[in-house]
Structures are given as C-alpha cells and as structure tokens.
Amino acid sequence: MTLSDQEIARASTMLPIMEIARKLQINEEDLRPYGKYIAKLPLRLIDSEKIKGKKLILVTAITPTVAGEGKTTASIGLCEGLNKIGVKTAAVLREPSLGPVFGMKGGAAGGGYSQVLPMESINLHFTGDFAAVEKSHNLLAALLDNHIHQGNSLNIDPRKIVWKRVMDMNERALRDIVIGLGGHAQGVPRESGFDITAASEVMAALCLANDLVDLKEKLGNIIVAYTYDNQPVYARELKAQGAMTALLKHTIMPNLVQTIEGNAAIIHGGPFANIAQGSNSIIATKMGLSLADYVVTEAGFASDLGGEKFLDLKCQYGSLKPDLAVIVATIRALKSHAGIPFEKLKEENVEAVKSGLENLEKHIENIKHFMLCPVVAINKFATDSEEEIKAVMQRCQELGVKVALSEGWEKGGEGCIGLAKVVQEVAESGRSNFTPLYNFEWPIEQKIETVARKIYGASDVEYSLKAKQQIKLFNKIGLDKLPICIAKTQYSLSDDPKLINKPIGFTIKIREFDIAAGAGFIIPIAGNIMRMPGLPSKPAAENIDIDAEGNITGLF
Known part of the structure; x- marks a missing residue:
C-alpha cells in the first residue's frame, strides 16, 4: 500500500533542531526555538565574506499543468542527494499559504520521501509569519481609513485608494466589498476588498529587504492612495512604517x-509568482549561503514567471549570482502540453512526449538568455515508460543540455x-556567467518588451489607454526606474491560459499596472489575474480532520 505524504512524514524520526543547527555550525545561543523542531535564525548569522565562493542553484520548471511537476519535491530531493555525495547543502524554500492548503493545490512541504518536517506545522500556521504580515498590512489599512475619518489632512481621494486588506484564505466573497456603512461613526463609505496574504506588498517587501531598517524604509514607501490632484500618498505620510515593522520583528x-x-532547510516568506516575485526572501537565501556550501532554492511556477523574477528582480536587488538552473519536467506534463487529456496521461505515448518537448526547449532557451547553464531533471512517475524517458534524454543530449532522473518522491x-x-x-565547471535580462534604468516599455519577446516568445506588446496613462504617471513621479514584475497566467507562456506548449505569433496585452513602490517593482498586468482565489467545488479542507488526541489527518 502506498503511504500518503502525511503518513510518511509522521513515520519519520525528527532530530532536535539543535542537532540540525550544529550541522551548520550554529551555536545554541543563536537559535530562537519555536518548540523542539523549529527555530528562528537571527540576521547576524549572515556573513558576506562566507557567502563568497558558495554555489546557488535555482530550481524552476516547465509550464505548469494539471499533471503537476513537483518542483518543491525535486528541490528537497536534490538537497538530500547533494548531502549524500558529501556536499554540505541547505534547501531554502518559501512558506505555504493556507489558501492552497485548504483549496485545491494542497501544502508546500514537498512530497513522498522528499519532504521538510514537521510537515503539519509548516503547512498550518508555522511560526506565525503569514499572520504577522497580515496584521502589518491591515494596520496600514486601518490607519488609512482612520486618517480619512479624522479629517483627511492629506487630501486623499477615497475613490483613488489602492490599499486593500488581506487574509490568508481563499475567500471569493471578499474580493469586492463596501466598507464604512452604518453612519458617520463607522467611517467613510467606499468600495474596497481583500487580497490573499501571499499577494500583499508587505510580503513582497519582506522578501526583498536586507534587514529591519531596510524593511522599514520599504514599508514607508508603499503607495496607499492618490490625492484629489493625483499625487501619490505614501505609508510614511501616515506614520505607519514604524508600527508595521515592529509587528515583523520576529x-x-x-x-x-x-x-x-x-x-537543513530554511523556509521564509511566501509571495505568489503570478502576481509578485514568487521566491523566498533575500535574507533566507543569504543565510543559507552563509551556513552551507550549496543552496538549493526554488521559484514559483515556471521559468517565465518565478524563474524570470528570481533572476531579474531578486538577484539584482540581493546581489546574488546563481551558478545554474535546474528545470523540472515530468513525462505526464509533457504529454499534457501535447494536448493529451488528463485521464490518458498514464498511457504510453512517445509521440506526445516529443511534441510536448517544445515547451521544455523554450524553458531551456529562457535559462540560456541569462547566461546560465540549464540542467533538466525528469521527475519520474511510476507510469513513465522507458521509451518516453529515453525520448526526453535524447532530445536534451541533442541540445547539449545535461539531464538526469529525479526520483526523490519514491x-x-x-x-x-x-x-x-x-x-x-x-x-563547479564555472560555465555559467549570470547576466540579468535587463537594466533597471531602461524605460518601462523596453523592460516589458524584453521579457515578453525573449522569455514568453511574444511577437508584440500592446498597451491599453489606461496602461499608457499609468506609464506617464510613473515617469512623472520618478518610479520608472523600478524593475518590472509582470502578472500573467501561469498556465501558458503567453497571457492566454488556453495557449499551451510553445505558442508563437501572440501579442501580450498590458491592460493596466499596479505599483509596489515599497517592495520596489512595477506590476504590468496581462490578462485577468486573481489576487484573491476562491475555493474549488471540493476544497481540500473537507478532507482535513483532527481526533481527540490532536492528530491531524488529510493534509497533502
């Protein structure tokens, strides 16, 4: 009988967290324990001198499908494999959001025999990081509405407030709401809404900050609204950044x-990759590089989303230089890109695999745009045939790309x-010479079109009238030198989720922009992007239970 991820995790013997710390030469007095198996790491353990010469490995993937790719599982398995061959390696990952845990996707602690532990705690609340981000974000929202109620000395136009509230749950009923009803004492009535916490700019800023002082400055730079004469209003004008940062001290x-x-596994932060940068914090990555010889880290979705944003945005802000990128692919996903329906993905179909390889080839090309050496990891399933695997390996060899099986789940x-x-x-070969795709100083349109044409494979970019007006505003208020973080579907290289595999001849349509001036990027929005997901018809939450002794079941 095949054990579930949760059963495998529960059957595993965990070491006290101090023993894990000793493997990284961390002294006991430097740990901030959260129970027996989790600890916080103080920022003083980051050492720029120790980082020199360490190896940073990005794990990305082909375009996601319903068949799944298992990027986190592959990342953890690679960390285990490197340690087995004598390379001192730490996995550095994102924290799970409760939205996917209770929704359709499930947790984010890996799977099978490539998991991080304690799996249940990591997937449910963990150390309270998401809750603290939520409170910090909503404090700013409360201060904003209170300022308007108390006289509005900043001349804020209530129709131009861009700061919503957040919660770490899939809750479609709160996407668009009206607040301030019930009379004068309840505030000023206006339209508003909720985003999921992983979409919060506070989360994005946390993951791009270098320390507490830098985080406080970033939070102060958040634009919350515009005045009646269309001038931006910043969080610092509400004197919010100090209290917001205090909530994020731990x-x-x-x-x-x-x-x-x-x-060792270091887990920190959790911005989504289709609307934010989609990778763990700069602080966590540098912490890993200070304590281990190799760091394996993953970025959300595929090379066109989390991968591109990791390389163009996070690496430039954090002065990070990755040494290679692992592209995770599955036989089932390749067949899915060839148009094979889900119920037939277990059937051998070598020709479909060969057709779906166009998608993998595009992601290989994307990594090479950054002057990085790609390595393809075939995340093996029991239903994969030898001929199907051979087809992938043969094509990689023809392209001059290293390829290997990843069997970490089993x-x-x-x-x-x-x-x-x-x-x-x-x-160790030194063949990579990481180079970002664009310079922050380039005009907004040039940055967008570079990513769209080189990474997505678009033939053109179109801007709506609203988007063009917003570009003029960003130029006027001096935000045009920020990097871009394009929000688009994860299910296609294009902005149309129906265009699978490797679409060509398409146009990326930028309908509007969001601005994350605090985190430090501009968000061009292509297509309809949901910042507050909804629950599916059969939420994963329905399968989660707990008994009288506190034993949880149903997590995956």
Missing part, C-alpha cells in the same frame, strides 16, 4: 527546519544522487 528572521533525512536522496552529481559537475 517575522524577518528565517525559519530553520529539517528534511526527512535530517538535512527514494529520497538515494533517488537523486545521479541528479546531484550532474548539478555538482555543472556548478
């Missing part, structure tokens, strides 16, 4: 946990030794 510290095989680190050896060989 949140800014990364969380230390362990893998099933007792290796075998843990033992199943990723071959991948680990390939990754070590490429990392």
